[in-house]
Amino acid sequence: MTNKERALLVAEKAHQNQSYDIYPYMYHVKKVAKIAEDLGYDESIVISCILHDTMEDGRLSYNDIKKSFGKEIAEIVYLVTDEKGRNRKERHEKTYPLIATNWKAVVVKVCDRIANMEHSYYNNEGKFSMYLGENKEFRNALYKEDDETRRVWDRLEVLI
Numbered sequence: 001m002t003n004k005e006r007a008l009l010v011a012e013k014a015h016q017n018q019s020y021d022i023y024p025y026m027y028h029v030k031k032v033a034k035i036a037e038d039l040g041y042d043e044s045i046v047i048s049c050i051l052h053d054t055m056e057d058g059r060l061s062y063n064d065i066k067k068s069f070g071k072e073i074a075e076i077v078y079l080v081t082d083e084k085g086r087n088r089k090e091r092h093e094k095t096y097p098l099i100a101t102n103w104k105a106v107v108v109k110v111c112d113r114i115a116n117m118e119h120s121y122y123n124n125e126g127k128f129s130m131y132l133g134e135n136k137e138f139r140n141a142l143y144k145e146d147d148e149t150r151r152v153w154d155r156l157e158v159l160i
Helices: 003-014 026-038 043-051 062-069 071-080 088-099 103-123 125-142 147-159
Strands: none
Touching: 003 026, 003 043, 003 062, 026 043, 026 103, 026 147, 043 062, 043 071, 043 103, 062 071, 071 088, 071 103, 088 103, 088 125, 103 125, 103 147
């Protein structure tokens, strides 16, 4: 069994009772991973995309992920996991600086944003407007001109 297949099983179990709009949560997980794959990112990023919400929503720990997938992936997933806050804005203000410390975490977070925006464009105009409204803050906090992240930022720009 490949690491990707194992990650999909772990994510499916972690999100088994959750939904994404009218779909099982794995719809979102697979979409985020597909974006990373389509952009040519490596296995560590693809697996991190699959696991990106498992600490925040699936109750897995850093050590659970580290034991099964290694320190690099555990770090990426940890960094993209929202910090505690009273509201969305406060959580982002605490989380974005952490994400910005690791270019692979930035890629995972932007892939997640792309998946959310693409879905909401067709299914939830209010959420799409929310993401557009947050884009300046999102970009200011996470954008860095470099070769590693350019592809994912270019893909996001198409939606903006």
